[in-house]
Amino acid sequence: MSIVEVRNLTKTYDNIHAVQDVSFSLEEGKIYGLLGRNGAGKTTIMHIITAQLFQSSGDLLVFGQRPYENEAVLSQVCFIKESQKYPDVFKIRDVLESASNLFPNWDNEYALSLVEDFRLPMNRWMKKLSRGMLSAVGVIIGLASRAPLTFFDEPYLGLDAATRTLFYDRLREDYSEHPRTIVLSTHLIDEVSPLLEHVLLIDGGKLVLNEDADTLRGMAYTVSGAAKEVAAFTEGKDVLERQSMGGLSAVTVLSPNGAMERREAAELGLELSAVPLQQLMVRLTDPQYMNKAVIS
Amino acid sequence: MTRVHGVVKIHLKDKWTWIYIPWMILLSSFSINFLIAALAAPEAGVKTGGVLSIFIYMMVTGIITMYNTFPFALGMSVRRTDYFKGTFLAALLINALTTVVLLALFLIEEKVIPEWGVSLQFFSLAFLRSFNLLELFGIFFLLLLNMFYAGFAISCLQRRFGRTGMFVFFGGLLAAGSIASYFLTANNGWMTLFGWLAEHYDLLFWWSLPLTLLYMVLSYLMMRRTTV
Numbered sequence: 001m002s003i004v005e006v007r008n009l010t011k012t013y014d015n016i017h018a019v020q021d022v023s024f025s026l027e028e029g030k031i032y033g034l035l036g037r038n039g040a041g042k043t044t045i046m047h048i049i050t051a052q053l054f055q056s057s058g059d060l061l062v063f064g065q066r067p068y069e070n071e072a073v074l075s076q077v078c079f080i081k082e083s084q085k086y087p088d089v090f091k092i093r094d095v096l097e098s099a100s101n102l103f104p105n106w107d108n109e110y111a112l113s114l115v116e117d118f119r120l121p122m123n124r125w126m127k128k129l130s131r132g133m134l135s136a137v138g139v140i141i142g143l144a145s146r147a148p149l150t151f152f153d154e155p156y157l158g159l160d161a162a163t164r165t166l167f168y169d170r171l172r173e174d175y176s177e178h179p180r181t182i183v184l185s186t187h188l189i190d191e192v193s194p195l196l197e198h199v200l201l202i203d204g205g206k207l208v209l210n211e212d213a214d215t216l217r218g219m220a221y222t223v224s225g226a227a228k229e230v231a232a233f234t235e236g237k238d239v240l241e242r243q244s245m246g247g248l249s250a251v252t253v254l255s256p257n258g259a260m261e262r263r264e265a266a267e268l269g270l271e272l273s274a275v276p277l278q279q280l281m282v283r284l285t286d287p288q289y290m291n292k293a294v295i296s
Numbered sequence: 297m298t299r300v301h302g303v304v305k306i307h308l309k310d311k312w313t314w315i316y317i318p319w320m321i322l323l324s325s326f327s328i329n330f331l332i333a334a335l336a337a338p339e340a341g342v343k344t345g346g347v348l349s350i351f352i353y354m355m356v357t358g359i360i361t362m363y364n365t366f367p368f369a370l371g372m373s374v375r376r377t378d379y380f381k382g383t384f385l386a387a388l389l390i391n392a393l394t395t396v397v398l399l400a401l402f403l404i405e406e407k408v409i410p411e412w413g414v415s416l417q418f419f420s421l422a423f424l425r426s427f428n429l430l431e432l433f434g435i436f437f438l439l440l441l442n443m444f445y446a447g448f449a450i451s452c453l454q455r456r457f458g459r460t461g462m463f464v465f466f467g468g469l470l471a472a473g474s475i476a477s478y479f480l481t482a483n484n485g486w487m488t489l490f491g492w493l494a495e496h497y498d499l500l501f502w503w504s505l506p507l508t509l510l511y512m513v514l515s516y517l518m519m520r521r522t523t524v
Binding site for chain 2: 047077081085086087090094
């Protein structure tokens, strides 16, 4: 069942199109990756879905209703953003207590266990926190609020690799125990890609890709081997990237029928390897490639 | 717990903005005046409007509280309407408590330790002594609420319309003030105005109520379209 329906969403600021004619839907009980470069429009889209910003045109339904000033919708939504402001005089304790009063599904025991996991000092003022600690507070609110629709916008800024892994682990565990719809907006694609079930790729305010993550993983491959044979094999194919060194070359090909070509390549003695999601995204948002606009 | 209560609790956690700082300012003004009255001991005693400081600071509270808590509440998926209601309840509660403490100090100064033993009129100013307790409660409370919502409306204006909005509004206010002052001067209106005020100042307290309501309505309308 789809819980978010976005149709022809457009947001314009002073003649700049931050979001242009974006349409998609989100289904219940899935983890989405909202991917794209900085400034692509990801945050704006999430702000509009959570009624914190207003669209210039287009329509959207969240849990079947318009979200603006709608308690039935907003009480089920949690949006954790990197730029979240907290009251100057609040300590971590005050922020978590406030969140526990505001989110109907809040699990306080779980929140406290996360505070221990992330080693947060409950009595420290919010304005004295490091970037990483600030992010950890957001992560805790996002997880413990157990909102049926949860957005994490670049939730890991300032978190070290170990803490980021902790976040991904807790997210995975809690998601399996309490299934809900989670949207991870990020540009650290490789780290989150194992979590993602569906990918929305935004570039220049436009939705350029809306695809199941597994399908996407099978959409491209890198073929490597002797330059000549590789060139022959990739002739006429949709090439994303070409690298060569001496007589060898490696070419990344975008192809919907990977399975058949895999056999062909094997017969030619060429090596095929999977393309990491991150690399695929970078290629797909490369201006040179974008002009070809192969994916629709 | 409804989310309106959640908003009230956010405000009650912010004791510095609502309680500590206003009282610190008021009490430091009181201490200075007390010292002057005690040490310099002027013959006529000391009559001061220092108690006004807490009313003025309540306007600052209105400005700061919006700035501090609105983006946070909205970020926690609170409706703008619920934020407005919660803020209203918090303002009623805290200003009622402030009023009770001010009245207690008023009575102490008037009856228990007359003029603090040093001929200092700080809380029980002469022109207020003609009112009964209920009237005094109304006056203090309505004025505090008025000041709070004046600040709150300014903060909403700033959030909703930004620097340009502030510039246009205060520019317009200044222009309107200048024009009014010109006409008063041209028609010898100042004396009439002050004469009227001297006789009817008690009415002004009650007239702050419709003004407060106006600030509230304007704040609400602006907040409805405010983004983070």
